Amino acid sequence: MNVTPSGATARGGPYLVYGTLLENPEVAPSYHKMKIRTPIPYGDIEPGQFMMVRISEEPFPLLRRPFSIHSLRDLGIRNGSDIEILYKVVGKGTKFMASWKRGKTLDILGPLGNGFSLSAKMGTQFLVAGGIGVAGLFALSQRLKAHGHKYSVFIGGKTKEHILCVNEFQGLGAGVYVATEDGGIGYRGMITDMVKSFLHNHPNPSGFFACGPVDMLRAIAEIAKSQSIPCQVSLESRMACGLGACLGCVIRTQGKHPLRSKETTRHGLDFSFKRVCKEGPVFDSEEVDWERI
Amino acid sequence: MRNEGPKTPPYRPSMSVTIAGITLKNPVMAASGTFGYGEEFAPMVDLNRLGALITKGISLKPMEGNPPPRIVETVGGMINSIGLQNVGMQAFIRDKLPFLRQFKTPVIANIFGGTVREYGELAKRLDDSPGIAGLEVNISCPNVAKGGVLFGTDPKMAHRVVRAVKRSTQLPILVKLSPNVTDITLIAKAVEDAGGDAISLINTLMAMAIDPKSRRPLLNNIIGGLSGPAIKPVALRLVWQVVNAVKIPVIGIGGIMTPEDALEFIIVGTQAVQVGTANLVNPTACIEIIDGIEAYLTRNGFKNINELVGSLRIS
Numbered sequence: 166m167n168v169t170p171s172g173a174t175a176r177g178g179p180y181l182v183y184g185t186l187l188e189n190p191e192v193a194p195s196y197h198k199m200k201i202r203t204p205i206p207y208g209d210i211e212p213g214q215f216m217m218v219r220i221s222e223e224p225f226p227l228l229r230r231p232f233s234i235h236s237l238r239d240l241g242i243r244n245g246s247d248i249e250i251l252y253k254v255v256g257k258g259t260k261f262m263a264s265w266k267r268g269k270t271l272d273i274l275g276p277l278g279n280g281f282s283l284s285a286k287m288g289t290q291f292l293v294a295g296g297i298g299v300a301g302l303f304a305l306s307q308r309l310k311a312h313g314h315k316y317s318v319f320i321g322g323k324t325k326e327h328i329l330c331v332n333e334f335q336g337l338g339a340g341v342y343v344a345t346e347d348g349g350i351g352y353r354g355m356i357t358d359m360v361k362s363f364l365h366n367h368p369n370p371s372g373f374f375a376c377g378p379v380d381m382l383r384a385i386a387e388i389a390k391s392q393s394i395p396c397q398v399s400l401e402s403r404m405a406c407g408l409g410a411c412l413g414c415v416i417r418t419q420g421k422h423p424l425r426s427k428e429t430t431r432h433g434l435d436f437s438f439k440r441v442c443k444e445g446p447v448f449d450s451e452e453v454d455w456e457r458i
Numbered sequence: 459m460r461n462e463g464p465k466t467p468p469y470r471p472s473m474s475v476t477i478a479g480i481t482l483k484n485p486v487m488a489a490s491g492t493f494g495y496g497e498e499f500a501p502m503v504d505l506n507r508l509g510a511l512i513t514k515g516i517s518l519k520p521m522e523g524n525p526p527p528r529i530v531e532t533v534g535g536m537i538n539s540i541g542l543q544n545v546g547m548q549a550f551i552r553d554k555l556p557f558l559r560q561f562k563t564p565v566i567a568n569i570f571g572g573t574v575r576e577y578g579e580l581a582k583r584l585d586d587s588p589g590i591a592g593l594e595v596n597i598s599c600p601n602v603a604k605g606g607v608l609f610g611t612d613p614k615m616a617h618r619v620v621r622a623v624k625r626s627t628q629l630p631i632l633v634k635l636s637p638n639v640t641d642i643t644l645i646a647k648a649v650e651d652a653g654g655d656a657i658s659l660i661n662t663l664m665a666m667a668i669d670p671k672s673r674r675p676l677l678n679n680i681i682g683g684l685s686g687p688a689i690k691p692v693a694l695r696l697v698w699q700v701v702n703a704v705k706i707p708v709i710g711i712g713g714i715m716t717p718e719d720a721l722e723f724i725i726v727g728t729q730a731v732q733v734g735t736a737n738l739v740n741p742t743a744c745i746e747i748i749d750g751i752e753a754y755l756t757r758n759g760f761k762n763i764n765e766l767v768g769s770l771r772i773s
Binding site: 228403405437 | 491493534
């Protein structure tokens with residue numbers, strides 16, 4: 166530990182480092198939570214950023230996999246930080262990961278991308294998660310609590326087996342509201358409908374933070390827009406390098422790309438693509454082109 | 459016998475090679491499109507250690523690229539259809555080149571045009587820009603409708619493009635070939651005849667992947683270019699055919715992940731190699747490959763990398 170695979174040193178990140186797997190339990194059917202001891206300085210990591218984890222030294226699975234930083238613990242400036250990753254076993258890469266045992270050395274790259282932006286003065290915030298989307302919001306709630314901000318958490322899932330982290334959020338003192346599509350626990354229906362009806366008899370929050378499936382994010386973005394509430398969303402994409410080099414992970418935005426200029430407009434070019442790994446993964450919801458994403 | 463050299467030689471083997479008049483401190487280049495404009499990798503990689511850095515493909519005007527999804531992983535590789543998204547020549551010279559000039563590593567600009575005239579114009583403009591050691595002419599991108607691969611699959615068109623670039627610049631010209639042809643040697647000879655100084659090969663193999671559940675293609679562009687370790691044997695075969703067909707130097711590209719992969723190309727006859735997809739998986743891949751090649755030379759008693767070039771034993 167504490168060296169990069171090439172022995173190179175880096176400042177400020179991203180860091181290419183070895184970490185040690187401390188634990189990797191299945192926390193719910195097909196969901197695992199991995200805790201990794203890393204030499205990455207706590208102060209260089211923002212909630213909403215992500216890590217790329219190398220799955221195999223062999224050519225299969227070839228690409229690293231991106232994961233939101235789920236939780237963070239400061240080990241002190243000399244010792245780095247413990248980083249948790251909450252993941253769902255969905256494909257070959259995550260299937261490999263689920264078999265990893267305590268003590269394994271992991272080749273990790275991060276922190277990457279832009280995290281959630283927080284300001285010193287913020288009113289009550291609503292954190293809205295769909296399914297595995299909770300993975301990206303817990304580190305944020307840790308940070309909000311540390312800064313003394315007020316917030317509530319809304320978690321939606323297909324069934325109660327897909328509702329994760331309720332105890333963890335409650336442990337931070339947050340109000341947690343749950344919705345399941347089958348009504349097995351909490352509100353019966355979509356989490357976005359629950360948020361909508363919640364707003365009928367509660368004051369508006371001063372901001373939304375959302376992470377989950379695109380349809381859920383689109384619905385939250387609409388609610389936020391109709392109420393003129395700022396909303397930050399964390400997006401996912403198929404990704405190769407995570408560093409902004411390969412341009413593989415772009416999504417379509419309304420935003421003005423740095424490349425867009427009078428010249429490109431004259432040539433009829435749209436230039437609305439932004440890299441999830443570099444300009445994201447957190448975007449202002451108004452910036453995303455939800456129709457063509 | 460080379461293999462019985464001293465165990466601890468009193469020298470470090472020379473890793474330096476000269477290609478098309480460009481002297482490289484070692485034969486390992488970062489391939490176009492997999493290393494951005496260098497700045498993305500600078501936090502993790504000492505760019506001074508690279509043999510050369512080849513930029514993301516540059517066109518005369520900025521290009522927005524293809525709609526997503528643009529990449530998909532396959533067994534031992536990945537398919538991409540980025541569509542040559544790039545900042546364009548002006549922004550490259552203004553915003554990207556100054557950063558790259560700080561390093562002692564030769565920067566080779568990969569260029570791409572929609573017409574023969576555009577290739578010539580790009581070459582002329584970059585010729586005037588300090589900090590560029592050479593041009594790599596991309597006549598092989600499979601992911602754009604016009605130009606691109608068309609120039610790389612017709613020997614006459616390849617000849618015209620290379621001639622136009624050659625006339626417009628004093629810089630050495632590498633020409634990057636497409637593997638998606640029936641007879642690679644015809645294209646390679648056309649490039650040599652037209653004055654190309656070196657050949658880079660291979661670019662990606664045209665490929666496709668679908669999701670049987672949804673019956674949809676996994677890329678918005680439907681087809682894309684396959685790269686990664688899966689293509690290495692095909693690349694090696696094409697390189698073998700080309701080194702036997704032309705006299706100009708050849709730079710081997712295709713699925714190089716390890717020092718051993720790079721050595722295969724060098725033994726077959728390339729003076730240098732390019733590392734591509736490996737950079738995306740392991741940002742320090744180039745450095746590890748450089749160190750591994752040097753260790754191999756030392757272990758096997760080679761004093762100079764050039765002794766190894768084309769040393770394939772065929773009985």
